[in-house]
Amino acid sequence: MTTHKPIKKAVFPVAGLGTRFLPATKAIPKELLPIVDRPLIQYAVDEAREAGIEQMIFVTGRGKTAIVEHFDMAFELEKTMNERGKNMSVLEPTRATPGDIITVRQQVPLGLGHAIWCARAIVGDEPFAIFLPDELMIGNKGGTGCMKQMVDAYHRTGGNIISVLEVPHEEVSSYGVIDPGAENGALTEVKGLVEKPPVAEAPSNKIISGRYILQPEVMRVLEAQEKGAGGEIQLTDAMAKMIGQQPFHAVTFDGKRYDCGNKLGFVEATLALALEREDMGADVRAMAERLLASQL
Template sequence: MTQDKTTHKPVKKAVFPVAGLGTRFLPATKAIPKEMLPIVDRPLIQYAVDEAREAGIEQMIFVTGRGKTAIVEHFDVAYELEDTMGERGKDLGVLESSRFVPGDIITVRQQVPMGLGHAIWCARAIVGDEPFAIFLPDELMVAHKGSTGCMKQMVEAYDRTGGNLISVLEVPENEVSSYGVIDPGAVDGSLTQVKGLVEKPAVADAPSNKIISGRYILQPEVMRVLEDQEKGAGGEIQLTDAMAKMIGDQPFHAVTFEGRRFDCGSKTGFVEATLALALEREDMGSDVRAVMERLLG
């Protein structure tokens, strides 16, 4: 399941498809991108970018749409804010992770919402001929204490295997119809060979209960597949369909993430993530626990 590490390029670019309308969170997302909604005191997009940085990724590519300028501004320098905080003796360290070197943030527009596959294809000119990561910010991936983030785990696996990788998690069988599902092959620790992929299958037709969980490392050839990709499930251009066509041409593996996933694209998952991360914070965990006890009687 491995190949010579010298035969593949390192992963230094990441694509973040952030052009969605966030309709499930209206009216909160009428003027604010859903990726800017905070989990405690950091927006969702910040968690994904921090995970990318931990994995050694250097260039962040945001596929945006109308009304998404706040995402880029979040990673810009805020002169007035920083000057005011400095004059008042405030710690500027809290802003450190939201600053970027010029050129490390690039945006492209997805002018028409045609699905995840189309959003990724919109970044083709920037990706070029290099392997790249994909982050779905709605999927908040939190590593177990003392462990590394999801993408770092995937990059470490990629250094062994090359080719294409996706992160997977196991879910109850009655939930598979909401996700992309893998047809698993040989298993080697946290690595599973991928024999096939299917997008949102009926429960009876699902090849497993291992779902794609919002993190990918793909070779640039996927862009050529997406170029001619026909619409799939939901009438959209599906990334899963394009990846399925690449199986067999290159190594294709799934990495079982050692950590927790929160579906922050749903209201329940968003609240769950907020509570879980707040409870684990040293500066507020005990206070949040006390509030929950009062509310629950």
Template sequence: MTSRKPIKKAVFPVAGLGTRFLPATKAIPKEMLAIVDRPLIQYAVDEAREAGIEQMIFVTGRGKTAIVEHFDMAFELETTMGERGKDMAVLEPTRATPGDIITVRQQVPLGLGHAIWCARAIVGDEPFAIFLPDELMIAHKGSTGCMKQMVDAYDEVGGNLISVLEVPHEEVSSYGVIDPGAQVSAALTEVKGLVEKPPVAEAPSNKIISGRYILQPEVMRVLEAQEKGAGGEIQLTDAMAKMIGNQPFHAVTFDGKRYDCGSKTGFVEATLALALEREDIGAEVRAMAERLLAD
């Protein structure tokens, strides 16, 4: 197996305003909205840690300090809990090792590609992961998280990778999809192109692009041209498309479920689905849902 630089850095673009969840997000970042009892950003960071990623790069904007504070020490809280004999294990995932969390500012909302480019100095010449936290990726039982599945594939083929999911063909016009090439394995497909929201009759596949990426640092050279695409914004998809043919590019079909927590219905679905799976509250939630549906 060819030696490759390991994936140790991840970029989290979290500068968005979250206007679809107003007024809840007027003072709270959308990434801090909780699915049951963990904020969305925590799910993403936990997934990154499982994949062996050590450095989390948050691309933030004004009003996003709560994200960083979530991973800081809460002296007053922990002191009080300790004095009362409370179990503090629940706080373990929220404690970052010094130096593991780095923030950069995206002062102007110029698109996802621009947000990623803002992290260029920290990424340097290393391959890196990208997480879109409002796309909650939950693995099926017995499987590892989405990014761990992608890192395992990266160790096999290198280059650039994106996570994909199969949807009913009639739904493809709502998503970006891949133009597939050779099938490397059951879960790994060569990518020949990326098509944004194609008409159903013209879609090259039903494999939609979901919110996880592993990219080579050369993508930053493409993004620095600051070329604007759809919506007048600097699009990450456009930059990735230019990498195809120059470097290996593959899609990993995620063995799990994606919840679009950028929409209200997706957020509610994720909350209910994850609550039902919990050993501590699952039975009560199921009984509650049955009562509500019976009314």
């Protein structure tokens, strides 16, 4: 049986300004905005840990130090909670083992591909994962997370893996989509990547959805600093050059994606996850029904 290098590192591009959520994000990174009571970045890190990833690499910008502090020890807070007999388990996921959180700075916003390239020295010659925290991925009915599904597929195929979701055909022009090859259950061979194709020309309705497992050779492609759509260094362009050079597959995620990069998706995620909570789901449902009834 062929063995592949394990995925132990993940890159989180978190240098964005979050202008869609101003003024809330004037002083608070958008990745720390909470969905119910957990910030977006916490959901992504928890998903990474579930998949066996040990080292989190945050590509940050100015004003993003609070993201790192979220995963640090809060001595005063914990001392006060302990003295008052409060439940400390709620803070457990926010404590990082020393050395597990590494940050690099993206000084200039030159695109997603550039943000990933900024982590090249830490990634080294190992395969790595990428998480776009704006895209909140929740497994169906308490099932495994998106990255765990991808890592399981990676152990079988090696190479490069991206997550995809199926959307109505009339929506494909808003996303990057794959040109599919052979399919085997949730696994699809990727023959090409097309960014925001016209509906009539789209090769499929499977959209790229914010999770990646890539081989380190992608950094060699990105170092050319070639600009693509919008005058930015695009990760999609670099991945497209890997197709045919290495195995490249897509995993259709068994779960729900919430686009928390916009306000409507953020509100949807908050409501959906609140409804699933045992401690508040029934009350939230009753509240939503009252609010809807008051609008009639």
